[in-house]
Amino acid sequence: MLTLYHYDRSTAAQRVRLLIEEKGLEWNSVIVDTARGDVDQLPENYHEMNPKGLIPVVENNGVGIAESNVILEYLEDAFRDTSFRPDSPEDRAMMRLWMKRIDDGVHVASRTIGVCIVNRFIYLEQGQEKIEKYHAHMRDLERRDNDQVNISMGLESPLLPGALRTFRGLFEDMNARLVEHDWLAGASYSLADIALVVYLRRMESFMMAPLWSHMIGLTDWYERIAARPAYQKAVVDWGDITADKRTEHGTGAFETIAALWKEAAA
Template sequence: MLELYTHPMSPCAQKVRIVLAEKALQWTPHHVSLQDKENLEPWYLQLNPLGVVPTLVHEGRAVIESSIICEYLEDAFPGQSLRPADPWKRSRMRFWMKHVDVKLHPACGTIQWPMVMRPALMAKPEEERSAILERIPEKPRRERQKRLVAHGLDAPDVADAVHTYRKTILEMEEVLGRHPWMVGDEFSLADACLAPYFQTLHQFDWTELFERDCPRVSDWFARCQGRASYQQAVAGDFPEETLADLRARGATAWDKISAHLDAA
């Protein structure tokens, strides 16, 4: 039995859900409210000491960290493989997965978190807000979220986040000039792990980051969106009313994002 502790807007959870859909695996969802900080409750920290989503539970045992979960699913359910057979291509797949974990995910959190998580925290009394932030287990993430709560998109982290996105997009544009998917002719874990971070740009209508001059990336993302796995695992969680709300929020913040984009 597979269970997934997840949240609709978490890119890390989205990439695992894409892999589950690509492999046609049945699973039971458990929604974790990030806005209400259920991820920092003792019951969840027992399951995932890092206090993040997703967490996969397979036969009663927890697997944490989204890229590790994706590889675990490949090992446990080898049918419909999303890993290239060629060792060099597999190394490139893991390069992009690591790039997502180390660079793109923190950048995404920096620009998305003030848009969707900060408002609920700002509505709380300062003492309660501070106590919640102090419960974040990892110091770098804790300190970054403190800055984002204090300053929103004016936090010093935001410029670097936009630059990281832009640099990633330009690198992808070059790679996609050689083959249709990130490591070759077939959709792989590299594509599954990257695509959710473009969903973030899509939902806030910030797609100018890649549409302005990266047609290969635009085409790649459109093909990702067109896959049945993406429709099932990601798009279904963003009905029109949800997208309209997110795009309205994105419109109010675009001047700040675009200022960093122009400076990138």
């Protein structure tokens, strides 16, 4: 049986849970909340499975698989009864191009936005000693360096405008595709949709949905995915222990974020 190392609100974990539920797989849950800096909870062999020490990791047949998009492809290869890859080579290439955008800047931008709006307050509440310990164990040096800037500067971070520009560009490109097509790659729901829908959920949780409410293709696509039973089980039912803070700080940040979002169109 699969074992998934994850936590509730992680976008990377959400996409893996979403595919697991779409495929109807049985799995064991191990909560590793790295977002709260709880490095002491990592299993002893965790860095063998994922050298970065991050989640998610899927363990199956004695092997640990890291990196959420790699995990999605692994699950497709390992459990073939249902497929979420398009049929044609051309559509599969399109699927992978959409997914590639995550590693080409979208995921880093997502973390910048989250830390600047909300997570900095969570870290600061835990004290400087725990923050320093967390960063000392962090093996992704770009993540560490970005965090240090974003925690200290918040909405004034020089990294925030670029992150919002990345997200606005992504959402606009997705909307342009989805105005004309039901799904991002080919004629059916695929790994591309599973991989990217979690970022709308994340931004929505920060109270930012009005920024793209006029993007009809994108909003309709999101509503259709959110109505799927697997989405309910994989995302909604897991909840978010930081939900109240996201609502509070997201509401307080909206005016600033909206102004930066508008500037990103220039």
